[in-house]
Amino acid sequence: MTNVTTDVKNKTTSLKGKNTPLTFALAGNANVGKSVIFNQLTGSNQIIGNWPGKTVERAEGTLSFEGHEIKIIDLPGIYSFSTFSMEELVSRDYVALEKPDAVINVVDASVLERNLFFTLQLLEMNTPLVLVLNQVDVAKNKGILIDKDHLSTILGTPVVFTTATRGEGIYEAIKEAVKVATSKPKYTPIKYRKDLEEQIQKLQQLIEKEQIDLKYPSRWVAIKLLEGDTEITKLVIEKSKTVILQAKLVIAEFEKNCQEKCFSIIASARYALANSIVASSLQQDEVWHPLTDKIEWFTTHRIFGYVTAFGVIGGLLLWTFVVGNTLSGLISQGLSLINPIDPELSMSAPILSIIFNGFWGGLDAGLTLIIPFVIPFYLLLALIEDSGLLTRVAFMMDSAMHRIGLHGKALIPIILGYGCSVPAIHSCKIMETRRERLLAAFAITFAPCSARTIVLFGMVGLFVGVHWALLLYVVNICIIFAMGKIAMKAVPGKTTGLIMEMSSFKRPSIKVVLKQTWTRTKSIIYVVFPIYIIGSALIQILYVYDILTPISNAFSPLTVLWLGLPAFAGVLLLLGTIRKELIIVGATAMLGTSNLLVGFTPIQLVIIALVAMLYIPCVSTIAILAKEFSWKTAIIISLANISTALIVGGLTFQLLNLFV
């Protein structure tokens, strides 16, 4: 067990800059450990951004290896190169047009046949390839033995075994990739079944004769034309009508002979080939896994499955509050030693007050929220995710999620939303269509994130009663469902069904879990921290120059008459747009005591907490909504939140007045 990254770097420093820089792309199905390999290779030298003009994440990193400066691009995890998703289009254009020096195809060794389907498509593109069989430990556990050399001979590419989570085989993989990139071996294309191959050759020759320069390899264009690929057909039409007409004739005749559609024939042919390759290079022994089977049985059982699902979600939240509260208390104590919040300051030295109360206050809130609540939450969530338990929860909850126009996979971003909306909305990318991403993001803006939960328990739990706080929590979940249902009707389109791979349970890898936690936490630090700090300073400016009161007075018909709150609640709700917990902090400061019952009746506490949970996504969330969707979307969602809060809050106030 060696740390490959340091290994790789140690061997290289002396030779740095000797050779021309290389570019490698990592390609493969989702969940095969591609990102783990990417992290192993590039360590901290990563730039995560989007592909130009697309909402598809682009991860890029660098590495020096035996005198080569290597740029690594981590392509999105996809199953095929058809163009039904942005991810697939981006990946195939990158491989075909940008022509990386080598493509490292990461493959799950325990699901070889399905993965080879994609490998064959990479080979069609005639790209320099290294096949990395990852998770060989898992495969071995399942009784799968693969003949690496045989596989390498058939495919004509180097094949490397890796166990990425332990760093095994990464060095060899990169070495082979460098070899392939520098020697540029000639590939003989892999042949499909004879009748299909004839049609491919026919079209390929035609394309070469007509000399249409598409920048794509001609064999690949021929296959794509046969598949009826809309993008490629469009490109070819612009260049040559003859090719298209011929292609149509070829397809029509071939389909008539086979009594099957061409795209289906090609998919079948690829799988038939993958199947025969697997048959000749893989040996599978029956292995009995009583424990995994029992866990599998339990987690998808018709009763215990739901017990597990609710247990997982409930446990995750419970863990967050217990750990979060303890840590939060400790950190606040530590920070209070340098307590800067000093109302006296605002009178005598406004600038100092803005700097200390504003900036420092923002940083303080960031530290007491993110570290104690969000990190433990993401840590446990990553553990649940990496073990495979979360997929089972998604499996069990699929039919419930359908009621709000989403499928089981959407559960993952929504659960993330219980920590913080920002990474949750960011993770909506796992959904297939824009409609689903939008619906999931909308649901998330209502999910009680840790800040809202602090308000709920700090105001209601502490001063009215824990059962009231829990009741509001339940009300909130009902509202998520109700609003989800309304949004589903309002946003045109059909719910796409769930197609989700369910890999077997495994022991989670600590490295992967830590990395995942860090990635999610990082997005909070980059987006939320600055907004916290600037926002707090801004509010402080408004406070110092007494601009808050007039604004809040303007809202008093809503806050005082409709919601029945005390007049100063307007200011609190304004503060809360920056960060929800500022509502408690502000109330404490204004009342001059932490006993909120001095300024609020219990009903008012219930109402303000309820409104605080719903009334607007915080500024950070609005920013991420605008970034992932558009400003228009962000504004519409915010308005929807405000009206929901007003309606629900107002009605609850009237109801409570009647009964209590």
Place this chain on the structure above:
Amino acid sequence: MQRSTQDYLKVMYSLSKNAEMVSNANISQKLDVSPASVTEMLKKLADEGYIKYSPYQGSVLTEKGLKEAQRVTRKHRLLESFLSNVLRIGNDKVHQEACQMEHALSDEAEESLCRFLKHPDTCPDDGKTIPACDLPFCNCEECIQLHQKGLEQVGKRDKNLISIRDLKNGTFGKVSFIRGEHKVLQRLLDMGLTPGTKIQIIKVAPMTGPVKIAVRGSKLALGQDIACNVFVEVEEHTK
């Protein structure tokens, strides 16, 4: 074929899942007929080879009976979709209407209706699967392409197909037909569900949840709305 025969087969089809026994009492209740006449009719159906009848236990559809039952059920459910989705007739009335119309609908009209409705997958009133047609296609695009030239020449499928959402855990089957739009079809092909692929139903989640299947060494969860469009020839019922 007599209307009553079709009605019996249709009721048995909707009552039985996974080729389970259907009791006489259930049939008599559903059709609102006396137990004595049910017994008599079942004996007749058994003689004609549509069902296997075991006195005091119940009856089960044979392959021949299943074929006929699926044919009439398909017409019934397509008509329900038409009445509800196109003519906007209330869901409480479509069942009665469809019961009257199904016996008169020709096979050709049924095929056209299916294309006109863009291959609906479930019926509007109770969400049950509309059975696949008996044309020998692997997907709906073949039907769209060929129907102008006339579907008479293409012949019929001889094996009965069942949607994977209506199968028991552990059943093995061969993927034979995937209904619906191109996008979903292509994704399923990409995931390995090509025609002729052998799959196994591992688990159907409760509350009309997803179906978990084993295909080409991987495990996939397919939501109900996808699963109801994946049809297999059942190869083995046992675990």
